[in-house]
Amino acid sequence: MRNKIQLLLQLGILISGRGSNMESILSAIKKRKIPINPAVVISDKPNAKGLAIAKKLGVQTEIIDSANYKGKRQQYDKEIISILRKYKVTPTNGLVCLAGFMRIVSPHFIKKYKNKILNIHPAILPAFPGLNAQKQAIRFGVKFSGCTVHFVDEGVDTGPIILQEIVKVSNRDTEKTLSKKILSKEHQIYPKAVELFARKKILIKGRKVKIQD
Numbered sequence: 096m097r098n099k100i101q102l103l104l105q106l107g108i109l110i111s112g113r114g115s116n117m118e119s120i121l122s123a124i125k126k127r128k129i130p131i132n133p134a135v136v137i138s139d140k141p142n143a144k145g146l147a148i149a150k151k152l153g154v155q156t157e158i159i160d161s162a163n164y165k166g167k168r169q170q171y172d173k174e175i176i177s178i179l180r181k182y183k184v185t186p187t188n189g190l191v192c193l194a195g196f197m198r199i200v201s202p203h204f205i206k207k208y209k210n211k212i213l214n215i216h217p218a219i220l221p222a223f224p225g226l227n228a229q230k231q232a233i234r235f236g237v238k239f240s241g242c243t244v245h246f247v248d249e250g251v252d253t254g255p256i257i258l259q260e261i262v263k264v265s266n267r268d269t270e271k272t273l274s275k276k277i278l279s280k281e282h283q284i285y286p287k288a289v290e291l292f293a294r295k296k297i298l299i300k301g302r303k304v305k306i307q308d
């Protein structure tokens with residue numbers, strides 16, 4: 096059993112809060128839809144709600160409190176890397192998912208885990224990158240928005256796009272109602288993207304991602 100687990104890809108999930116995307120990925124793994132071992136969930140906030148969910152699902156958790164690393168981004172990320180390594184989530188045998196992780200990751204971390212870090216963003220990138228994407232979409236008056244799973248590169252939400260899903264924005268939508276609509280699509284595409292990665296169906300050429308069937 097031990098050997099079998101070691102051969103499987105090792106997954107590390109980074110969260111800051113609610114953890115509903117993390118939960119959607121962990122549930123899909125539990126249902127055996129994704130061949131990956133959920134090695135660790137790391138939070139930068141000691142009170143993140145997602146920590147209790149991860150524990151309940153039997154996944155190891157770690158907290159690296161961002162309050163102790165003000166202005167020390169690289170040092171913070173070195174700590175993340177050392178925790179990931181402790182759980183065997185290495186650049187060769189691992190995948191890191193940012194799931195509502197509200198920190199910008201350092202170039203050092205991105206270079207080490209090149210094309211091994213995924214992020215979910217609540218907008219159709221390249222529209223509305225950065226914070227409060229749903230609010231930006233409502234303010235701009237778009238008729239459609241949605242969500243994007245992409246590889247993380249050195250820019251803010253600029254990495255190669257893996258999957259996107261759209262939702263219709265109605266006149267009555269508020270930031271809250273739009274966020275809810277988008278979130279239910281996020282819960283579909285993030286586990287799907289992790290599955291594609293785990294099954295080695297993703298090919299990256301430059302900034303283009305090709306999905307093999």
Ligand code: GAR
Pocket residue numbers: 110111112113114115116117145194195196197215216217225226227228278281
């Ligand atoms: C999700 O909507 C995710 O797309 C967003 O934060 C929320 C986290 O929810 N991420 C970003 O805005 C990143 N720029 P969750 O903790 O329930 O998964």
